[in-house]
Amino acid sequence: MRRPTTAEKIARDLDWNLLRVFLALAESRSVTEAAERLSLKQPSVSQALKRLEDRLGQRLIDRDPGHFALTPQGIALLDEARAAHAAVLRAALAVTEAGSEIAGEVVLALASHVVTPVLDRALHDFFPRHPKARLSIEILPSADALARVASHQASLAICLWSNPPGGLQSAVFYREFFGLFCGPGHPLFGRKGLGLADLAGHAAVSFQTDRLGDALSAVAHLRQQAGLTGPIGQSTHLEEVRRMVQAGLGIGPLPLHVAAEDVQAQRLWRLPPYEDPPAIDVHLAYAPKARRNRAEQAFLDHLHRVLADTPLSARIYGP
Missing domain, CATH: 1.10.10.10 (Winged helix-like DNA-binding domain superfamily/Winged helix DNA-binding domain)
Incomplete structure (x- = not known):
């Protein structure tokens, strides 16, 4: 023996x-x-x-x-x-969800700047039809969201796709364009006819992934082109970057479609460049070989159908 x-x-x-x-x-x-x-x-x-x-x-x-x-x-x-923790949870769910009805918990890891009606519509269409399916949303930096999916702690992620762990697959969920903004009280607020050179020397605030070679590399390049200093403030959450911009800490990047309402309400002011803003793709990330409960698999299938039925041109939020 x-x-x-x-x-x-x-x-x-x-x-x-x-x-x-x-x-x-x-x-x-x-x-x-x-x-x-x-x-x-x-x-x-x-x-x-x-x-x-x-x-x-x-x-x-x-x-x-x-x-x-x-x-x-x-x-x-x-x-x-x-x-091991994820496996124990799946084992418990497998026992309790042995019936034919779609049930179980879907853990959705989101980057903080995921703002798209495609996701809102998918949630509205799926969960009311499956009352035994439960949803948990975690707001995380994109790197952490991908790590959660790779370690089977999250069912799927919608986030930036940069240096992902091995074994994951992705699909472009939507494309957004970033612009530079300042808040009331900033010396450039309300000024028209500005050029990129007018931004030089002003302080910047930004996302922690706003670095060359990282997920927001194109935004980092724009900040360098504008000659902004800093950044003097950083956050992984869009809401906090917007808060710093509105508070006048500095010039910061935000997705154009997210900032549009604040611009209209005079809480933000769009700064140059006004043409060819950097485009950033937000991805649906998942582990194709993961063992999923019925709700996780059904929701992932639902998202794939939504993306297949919605051309990318209808999922671009930009200039």
Whole structure:
């Protein structure tokens, strides 16, 4: 009879609850926050981490006053713990959703600037027809949204497609165009006949992905062309970038169709360039080999039908 390997022994004896505690610690990076998230006392969280480290024979987290960091072993375990968590959820859902009706939870990871009637219509058409399907929407930076899909923590993502993890596929969901804007109180607000050179030397605010080589590389190039300084303020959320622009912190990029209402209400002022603004594609991202519950598969199929029935020309929001 073959003797079990060390890895098989660990898998046989490992308590899933210890992995659950480790996952909460790794994602919250705080014993206090992890305890609140798990509804446990802090000593229980610390003891669970110690038991897991003892069982694996590896230190997973370095913790000192003012310092919290995963060790290389902890980093290696994190993706596996996420995958195990997703597998446990799928197993529970598979048992409870064994009937013929479409049911289950759809976790939709969205970038903050996803504004399109195509998605609104898809949600309206799908979920009222399937009352046992549940929807959870998480607003995340695009890189994190893609990572959630790759680790099976999210059903699908609608976000920017930049340096995606392996194993994912995507389809263009819509195309948006970015412009530069300032808010009331800015010296350029309300001024007409401006050229790109008039922006030089003014401070900028922007998205954290507004970097050359990143998802908003075209926007970063525009900011450099305009000679803007900074950025002095950044956020992963469109609402906060818009807030900084309106508050007068600096000139910032926003999708033209998202900013249109604020421009009309004089809460924002469009700045040059007025022609050939940078185009950014927003993608539907999914893991083709993932095991999905019925609601996840049905909703993904529904989105593919919506995209097939709606030509890209009708999903372009721009000049």
